[in-house]
Every structure is written in C-alpha cells, then in structure tokens.
Amino acid sequence: MEQNNNLWSLIEQRLEASPDSTAFIEGGRAITVAQFHAQCSQALAWLQAQGVRRGDRVAVWLVNRTEWLALLFALARLGAVLVSVNTRYRSDEVSHILGKSGARLLVCQPGFRKIDFADILRGIATDALPALEGIVVVDAGDYTAGTLLGRPIARFPALDGVTSADSALAADSSDPGEAVILFTTSGTTKGPKLVMHPQRTLVDHARRCARAYGLDQPDAVMLAMLPFCGVFGLNGVLAAFAAGAPAVLMDAFDGEAAADLAQRHRVTHTFGSDEMYQRIAEAVKGEQPFPAARFFGFGAFTSSFGEYARRAWSRGIPLVGLYGSSEVLALFSGQPLELPLDARLEGGGRPVAAPLAQVRVRDTESGELLPPGRSGELEIRAPSNFLGYFNDPQATADVVLPDGFFRTGDLGHLRDDGTFVYEARMGDAIRLGGFLVNPVEIEAVLKRFDSVVDAQVVAIEIEGRMRVVAFVVPSPGNVPVEADLIAQIAGQTASFKVPARIWFVDRYPVTQSSNGVKTQRNKLRDMAIERLA
Structure with missing residues (x-):
C-alpha cells in the first residue's frame, strides 16, 4: 500500500499487514488492530452524529486510554482538530485553553483518582467560553448531571471494539497539511500557547521514530507511560503503532x-x-x-x-x-x-x-x-x-x-x-564573567561532596552584578556549614562560578507538566531574592 500522511493510513497499513495482531494492552486486555479500527470507526460515527465538521475544535481531557487515541484518529479523518488538555490542569488553565482554542465540545470523564473533573469545571464562569456548545462524558454513570456550565452533557458511547466493515466509512478527504491537534506549551508566567501540528508531521515523525529507535524490530514492545496530552507521550505511542509494536498503556x-x-x-x-x-x-x-x-x-x-x-x-x-x-x-x-x-x-x-x-x-x-x-x-x-x-x-x-x-x-x-x-x-543559562554558563556545571561540582545529595543553581543580581547562588539538599544528619562548602567549591572551579550564597532545603519547587516533573528555577530565583532581602 502506498504510504500517505493521513493518520487513518496508519490504521489501514496495520489492517492490511496483520489485523489480528495486538495494537494495545490496556488494563491487562489485548486490543487487536481490527478492534481498534472498529473503535475509531464508532468514534467517527458518533462525532458525525454530533455535527462535528471539518475545522471544528474538540477538546479532549482524558487520562491515557484507547478512547483518547480513537478520538484523535476519528477527528483527523473528519478534518477536525483535537485540543489536548492536560489532566493536571485546573480551572484557570482549562478555561484559558478552551477559550483560546474556541473548542466546540469538551470530552472528559467524571473523575480519576483524586481528580474531580466536574468540580474543576464548576470553577469556570459560565460566560467565559462562548464557543463551547456542550460537554461529553466518557464512562457517564447514573448520577452524572444533565448539565454543567449551563451546557448539556452528552454521554460518549462505550467503544466495544466489535469489528465493522471499512466500506461503511466515507473516503478520507482530510488535508494532511492542516492542523489536526493543538498541544499546550508549558508556560509558567503566561497562559500556555497552543502549538499546531498537522497530520503529516505526526505520521511522518511516527514512521521515522519507529525506524530510528528500533520499534520495528522483531518482538518489540513499548510501555506508554507518558500522558497522551503531551508530545512526549503521544509521539511514542504513535511510533509504536506505526511500527507494529504492541503498546502497553498506563492511565497514569x-x-x-x-x-x-x-x-x-x-x-x-x-x-x-x-x-x-x-x-x-x-x-x-x-x-x-x-x-x-x-x-x-x-x-x-x-x-x-x-x-x-x-x-x-x-x-x-x-x-x-x-x-x-x-x-x-x-x-x-x-x-x-x-x-x-x-x-x-x-x-x-x-x-x-x-x-x-x-x-x-x-x-x-x-x-x-x-x-x-x-x-x-x-x-x-x-x-x-x-x-x-x-x-x-x-x-x-x-x-x-x-x-x-x-x-x-x-x-x-x-x-x-x-x-x-x-x-x-536559555532562561536557566547564566552569563558570568563574560561567559554563558550552564548551571548544571556548577551543580555537578557541588554534588561531588558527600554532604550534598542534590543541588540547584540560579543567578540573581547582587550588588550590581549577576552572581550564582545555590539551593542544596544536604545528606541526612550531615548538613554542612555554608562558609565551609563555599570555600571547598572555590578550590575546584573558576571564581565566577563560586556561589555567593548557599541555602539548605528539603526539596525544590516543581511543576507537573505533561512530560514529567520539572524543577521551577524561576521560583528558586524568587526564593533567593526574598532571602537576600
């Protein structure tokens, strides 16, 4: 089969090669390529019944599950756009993304572990999202409300995976060069920007990753443990699917x-x-x-x-x-x-x-x-x-x-x-003594000492010039003296890299992005300025 860059072509290639092979393992259950194709077809029919058309934006706020992927493939075939919403986001961020994207529908679930999606949505002003027409709930139960944010709640159908004939589907007329997904950037001081990618980049990249990382080799199996709402998680599972390697899904x-x-x-x-x-x-x-x-x-x-x-x-x-x-x-x-x-x-x-x-x-x-x-x-x-x-x-x-x-x-x-x-x-890099310095260099020196478990370095202005300061997690029962540690560092690195101050902490401020936990150096800088003041 001649390759093209529509997402649905990845399913067609897998169907032609091995329809009964395992596409995903979810909750201990193997889902074949044919079953996943049926799920995507069911999602496509349901979206069409809701009146979703080419160019519409549909926000998806779900943990990792095959419904997430089925919605992506179905929306792609319609020429519509999936707006990816991080499950760690709360009212302000969700409102920003829904408003900025102009999403027509929001697909979510009632709750997951400690996350109450409905309660988070109640924190959004009902008039803040003029484009939002309705909310769709996956796994809706008997106690699911009929409305939320003043919008009607629809129930997403259970995707049973019963195989269906491809002949029932209209031809895929979507444009592989048009946007199919909006990812969010991990901005910390402003609302996240929405990054547009078309089908062709997702498909072409999946195929290249499959070859480059050996996912197309015999007996390859991938563990999908990153959220699909971010590029890190989605690109990995698409690469495995393109390669024909089963992907073991983790919801969290x-x-x-x-x-x-x-x-x-x-x-x-x-x-x-x-x-x-x-x-x-x-x-x-x-x-x-x-x-x-x-x-x-x-x-x-x-x-x-x-x-x-x-x-x-x-x-x-x-x-x-x-x-x-x-x-x-x-x-x-x-x-x-x-x-x-x-x-x-x-x-x-x-x-x-x-x-x-x-x-x-x-x-x-x-x-x-x-x-x-x-x-x-x-x-x-x-x-x-x-x-x-x-x-x-x-x-x-x-x-x-x-x-x-x-x-x-x-x-x-x-x-x-x-x-x-x-x-x-670049925002973490430090210009010191006329040189652009990676803070990791200084952190590596600090971590050579037995009294230091971990170290994070930032730069702030002290007496009119940029100076290094450090936050150190000390070894249990072995907290060093600040002046002694500074003196020891001075003997091992250039003078402009020696911290002017060192503070001892139990942990660092972090943020939970769609790609993992990241240390918030901007907050460390704020902490340093406050402590000096």
Whole structure:
C-alpha cells in the first residue's frame, strides 16, 4: 500500500499487514488492530452524529486510554482538530485553553483518582467560553448531571471494539497539511500557547521514530507511560503503532506499576522523564531487572539524574538521552548507542529525520552561527516543525526565522560527529564573567561532596552584578556549614562560578507538566531574592 500522511493510513497499513495482531494492552486486555479500527470507526460515527465538521475544535481531557487515541484518529479523518488538555490542569488553565482554542465540545470523564473533573469545571464562569456548545462524558454513570456550565452533557458511547466493515466509512478527504491537534506549551508566567501540528508531521515523525529507535524490530514492545496530552507521550505511542509494536498503556504513571508492566510484558522500549526512571529503578531490585530492554529514552528535566543513569546502565537498564519540544515534536533526536556512556546520557543526539533535519547554534550576543563545541541557542528546521501558534501570529513570528528555522530557546552545542547536545533552557543559562554558563556545571561540582545529595543553581543580581547562588539538599544528619562548602567549591572551579550564597532545603519547587516533573528555577530565583532581602 502506498504510504500517505493521513493518520487513518496508519490504521489501514496495520489492517492490511496483520489485523489480528495486538495494537494495545490496556488494563491487562489485548486490543487487536481490527478492534481498534472498529473503535475509531464508532468514534467517527458518533462525532458525525454530533455535527462535528471539518475545522471544528474538540477538546479532549482524558487520562491515557484507547478512547483518547480513537478520538484523535476519528477527528483527523473528519478534518477536525483535537485540543489536548492536560489532566493536571485546573480551572484557570482549562478555561484559558478552551477559550483560546474556541473548542466546540469538551470530552472528559467524571473523575480519576483524586481528580474531580466536574468540580474543576464548576470553577469556570459560565460566560467565559462562548464557543463551547456542550460537554461529553466518557464512562457517564447514573448520577452524572444533565448539565454543567449551563451546557448539556452528552454521554460518549462505550467503544466495544466489535469489528465493522471499512466500506461503511466515507473516503478520507482530510488535508494532511492542516492542523489536526493543538498541544499546550508549558508556560509558567503566561497562559500556555497552543502549538499546531498537522497530520503529516505526526505520521511522518511516527514512521521515522519507529525506524530510528528500533520499534520495528522483531518482538518489540513499548510501555506508554507518558500522558497522551503531551508530545512526549503521544509521539511514542504513535511510533509504536506505526511500527507494529504492541503498546502497553498506563492511565497514569506509578513507578512500581511501570516496573511490573515492563517485566510482565517483556518491554523493549519506553520513553519518560528522568524522574520517572529514577522511581522505576528504585522500585526494582537486583541486576538485570528488565532483560528484554533495548532502548529506554529519557528527557532530562532535573539536574540530579546523571549518577542514577550511570547506575542504571550497570544494572542493564539502557537509558539514552533524547531531545524534543512541542514545536518540533518529542523524540526529535536520541543519542547514538555507540557513543561513550556519558555522551549517551546527555540530551540531544542525532535527529530521526537526518539529513533532512538541520540543527544549528547561534551566539545570543553576536548573532553569529557557532562551530561545534561552542554553546548558544539551538535552532531547528525539520519535517516535524510545527505550523505555528494557534491564533497568535506575533508569537509565531517571534520564534520562526525567515529561513524556516525554529528558535528553540534552548542552550546547546554541536559535536564534531554531527550530533548535538542540549544543555539547558536559555532562561536557566547564566552569563558570568563574560561567559554563558550552564548551571548544571556548577551543580555537578557541588554534588561531588558527600554532604550534598542534590543541588540547584540560579543567578540573581547582587550588588550590581549577576552572581550564582545555590539551593542544596544536604545528606541526612550531615548538613554542612555554608562558609565551609563555599570555600571547598572555590578550590575546584573558576571564581565566577563560586556561589555567593548557599541555602539548605528539603526539596525544590516543581511543576507537573505533561512530560514529567520539572524543577521551577524561576521560583528558586524568587526564593533567593526574598532571602537576600
């Protein structure tokens, strides 16, 4: 079958190759390709019955489940747009996304663990969402209300997975170049922007990832433990589906449960945050806990993971650094397995779309493009680049250059072998003594001391110039003296990297994004300013 870049083509290819093969494992139940095709067809018929048309936006606020994916494929076939809503969002964020996207329908569930979706919605003013016509509830029960936010509540049908004939479906006339999904950025000081991607980037990227990461190899099995509402989670499960590898779905992440599923299903591949892998590694004992493992890719969202990752490799857990973003898609690149261990554990790597994908580095002060080894802002032009920010041409123009390169806002450098290294967000990088310094360098020095469990470094203005300050989690029962620790650091690093102050804390402020837990350095800066004041 000739390949095309409509999402539905991924189903058609799987149907032609092996309709009875396992597409997903959900709640211990295997769902075949034919059954998933039937689910997507049922979702498509239901959306049509609701009057959803080409160009309509439908917000999906669900945990990981096959209904999420079925809605994506069905909306794509209609030429409509899925608005992805993070299940960790609350009233202000949900209201912002629904309002900004102009979503016509919202699909959610009554609740999940400690999340009461209906109660969160009640915190939104009824007149704040003029475009929203109705709310759709999956798993609606006898006590589900008839209205919410002054809108009628419809019940999403149970997708039974009974196979149906493809001949009943109208031809797929959707445009693979039009937006099919809106992802949210992880903004902290402003409402999140909505990142537009068309079907062609999702499909093309899924196929490239399938090959690049070996998901198309015999007996590959993927553990989908990241939320589908973010690019990291969705790109991984689409890559597995495109490759023909079964995907084991987790509705929400738990370290012990993830370790159990990986062992029970002989998982070969998974993708997650560094914090997730730390919890998985702590949940299992002994050597070689995952004998089937081939590629466990991770995004580096904290600075304290290096030692964990090296210990993981010594136990046969093959952790490999990745790079991606909502704008260029996750799994954009991964470090080659033939590199030395420390290089494998850095973010970045080789783009899956190489040589079509181009990465360059620009000096933020002079504007010149930099050679390998010198740090600056990463700029990317690739087949997976986004269409722009929805209804925000100014924000798009601010980050997309005239030659099509996307300004990532990330600090990094090129290697001589054509790969690249992600170092930090530009907002986290520190200009000290005329040099652009990655705070991880200073944190690594601090963590050499036995009295330090973890360290986070930020820069603030002290007496008219930028100075480094540090927040340290001390070893239990071994809290160092601030002046002594500063003196020890001074003997091991350049003077402009020595912290002016060190504060000892139990934990750091973090945010729960769709891609994992991230340390909030902006809040650390605020804490430092308050403490000095």
